[in-house]
Amino acid sequence: MAEFSTSVKEVGDINVVYLKGYLDAHTAPVLENTLSNLIDYKKYSIVVNFKELAYISSAGLGVFMAFIEKIRENSGDIKLSSMSDKVFNIFDLLGFPLLYEIFKSEEEAVTKFSETKKLEDR
């Protein structure tokens, strides 16, 4: 039985969501839950770390579509990071790079958030 789990780490204002295992139509609600919890707590700056994600189907991709607008309306963002080539290819095939910023590493994604913050503060 393929498993999927998420864990969340706070880095300042930014929340990093770690995905682990297989994300499909069955496990997508777990991610939905995690993201909607963050939104409930008004955490709108989210980095998703895909490093340990072995598999993703369109049901999993759909979760990001479901929340992104709400998050951006609240001047937040979901930034994606650390994807394996296999997972990236799926995102790429569907044109996600046009809608989401995808970074090689979690650090780059977090840094991008703080840079944007600084720009806004100025």
Added chain:
Amino acid sequence: MIFNTENLRDNIKVQTFLGNFTVLLIYKIFFYSPDSFILSILNEILVILTVVTLILFLSDAVHSRRINPLSMVMNVGILNAVIFFMITFSGTLMGGFSEISNGTSGNPGILFSLISFLYSFVIIGSLAYIFLVFKELFFLKQKKNVSTYFNTMVVFFMLASLTSVLKKVPDLGYIRDTFFIISILLIVINSIKISWIAFIIKKEKISLLVLSVIISILFVVNIINGAQSDSYSQTMIQFSAGLNQFFKIMMVYGAIYFSILFFTTLFHIPTAEAFDRKAQEVNFLQYFSKLITESLDFKDLAETVTDITTKVCDAHASWIIWKDGDDFKSIANKNIGYYDSNIITRFILQNLQRKSGEGTMVFNLNRFENKSQLSEEFFNIAVASLKAHNELKGFLVAARKVNLNFDDEDTNAMDTFSDYASVAIENSKLLEESIEKERLEKELDVAREIQRKILPSKNPEYENLTISSVFIPAFEVGGDYYDFFEIDDNKFGFVIADVSGKGISAAFIMAEVKGIFESLSKTIESPKEILIKANEILERTLDRKNFVSAAYGVLDFNKEVLRVARAGHCPIILLRNNIAENLRPSGIGLGLNFSRHFADTLEETEIKLKDEDTIVLYTDGITEAKNSALEDFGDKYFEEILLDNYEKSVSEISNKVIHAVTLFSQNNPQHDDITLVILKWKQKLNIDGEKEWQNLAPQLKK
């Protein structure tokens, strides 16, 4: 208010009928007495006028609706049933009323007359409608003009009805009887040829068969019933003897017409299916040829073909076995799963050789050993080949779930249809291909245009450097790029590059590469640094599949040195003293590696220029040009030609090379762009004609 003539005519008809109706009603209630002969005659005339006006009024309604014969027959049946009940319960109805009116009212006549008038009028209405239906059916699908026959008959109907008033004169009864018999004879004659039956479908024929039996029996029953029921015949005769006679005539007409209809239909049943099939086939072919012009999508068309096939040859399922290279696959499945269609397809392909004949082949699956694997049971299949220009494209298959062989009619239908389908499918394929071709050509036009605009339109001219450049594009844009940069008065930069891939995507990358080198050449002097920076910039934009090979060089007129660096490109050839030297500073192609490794492995070579030094830049389009034996033009041959001609001018050298390449590959199409750039360094001469060894700034001729 504006009346059009149609409306006006309708209005007049309604008004005439209503006028007649009112007059008849008033007359019946207040004046009529059956005992007076004169009044009887007047009564008959009024009744006939009412019936005639009613028929005229109704005739438009019946005629204009264009209802199908079956529903008209159905209506006749219903009205007949109404008449049947009217007659059967006439005793209860009329008797009851007459008793009530007799018992309770002081004036029994008026109420009773009113009731019997209404009663009779329902009969009149029914008869009028039945008459009109007979008329419609009589003229339906008649090819010749037969109205005379019908009109004659109607005249005799009227005569027979009118003369029935003479019943009180016993001696003249024979006149009425004669007209009556003539009428019946005319009815028989006019009913014999019923032509419209041939034009209805089998299902309708079967319902018609049943209906005509019931209706003709109903007519007979009504005749007998009408004659036996005292209360009915009394009411009718009292109302109008003519009407009673007309009723009889209509009932006889009905009994005769529907009996004949029954037998005619019966005789048509065996051929009904053939008619149905032909009609359907024609319909489908018409629909199909319309579709061919409307829908050109291969998939849609294939699905329509299988859909129609199931209908044309009465099959449960259909699919197309489409030839795909060496393989066959089933497409456009209709009512059959892929699993089943694949199993049967294999069976067909295995057994095809055994049945070599023209036209549709028929197989029985009873002896098919893998039949048990099918998820649904199929018994019989018919297979027609789809051919275009005598080339087999695939097969059209029809399958039946019942153990009923495909007969000649089925296979004939399938022959016709598969011919149609072959042409249509071929057309749609060709169109699809030509659209694709056109799209590619458009795309290539754009790519060529981009390339043309990117490459330098003319070579820069210097006093001590001659430059020639030749670029021959391949049909599909190959992604070659070269450029010259007049950096400042003392420096001249050049680049040659080859983008992986072809066509529009290569052209876009070329455009990007041009931008990168153009801007970098202004700010960075070192060829090595330029290539490192270019690699960094390309990391952001180049996708993982593409890379660019490039060589970049800078020529310093003052120092008389050439510095070059190379990123995975063909070597740069230096011709000096009749020797060809390949300059191969190491370096990997741009876009292949984005780590430090790229910079670490990239070298830069510096050469002190001597008089008559000739620098040759090229892309692999030259060395990999192929002859008909698919042999490469090759480095060796290339160098030979260069050395043979190296003392000539740059344009002469390049002409010789291109000439040789063209000759070599004349029987093989050019598959990649060819680029050849040749630079020749000429030491400036001093006044004495000797070579000047000092570092003099070159003069730009501009």
Added chain:
Amino acid sequence: MKTDKKINEKQLVVQSKTNNLSQIRDFVYSTALEVGISTEIIDNIILAVDEACTNIIKHAYKSYPEGEIIVKLQYSDKKFTVLIIDYGVPFKPETIPDPDLQKYYRQHRVGGLGMYLMKSLMDEVKYVSIPGKYNQVLLSKNIGTAH
């Protein structure tokens, strides 16, 4: 005409629940591995199968958990075919357009990506519905060498 190709077959029957998706993927994965297909292509195939089964569970069976999904694998040395059979409500795959992500973004839409993925990842995607009986999705991938 090549008709006597050796074709192997395997079959898995599961109930229409999303927690069976992983079982379906494992089944396809292990079989494809035996056949000797590269893992990169297998990843594409199992994603396409996952998408097809997810569609069946959500749309054909409308999340009713006791429907039957039959996954049949047929493979030769040239072609790997996955045939997925269900007994649910038919749907019209042609009516689903390729997704426009920008539009989805505005409309909060999530579905429709699966069909596009199937078409992109496989060489052949076909659908047939036999009204009142069953529906079949056929996904196939050419696995032979280029020659």
